Amino acid sequence: MQFELKVVNSNGTLSTLVLEATSSTEAETQAASLGISVLSLHKKQAFHFDWLNNKSHFDVLLFSQEMVALLHAGLSLVAGIETLAEKSSDKSTQPVLNA
Secondary structure, eight states, rough: OOEEEEOOOOTTTTEEEEEEEHHHHHHHHHHHHTEEEEEEEEOSSOOOOHHHOOOOOOOHHHHHHHHHHHHHOOOOOHHHHHHHHHOOOTTHHHHHHHH
């Protein structure tokens, strides 16, 4: 299994390291043999599905449907994006639309 380690090398540089090991103890031993200090260690997940539970994501489908309606109504692309940005009450979509 893979372990993800936050480590500090002899120069004091902080980095992330992924090691293949049978246990967390073995992963720490491997890191020590490389001359680095382990700050944190956790088993690396094969797949991360955090985005499925994340309520603050950009709804691409809704954006696309609304944009098509605005474009068919005669608004330009820029005007459509500005309109959707003004209309949006979701704070997570504001940076996407205002970029």
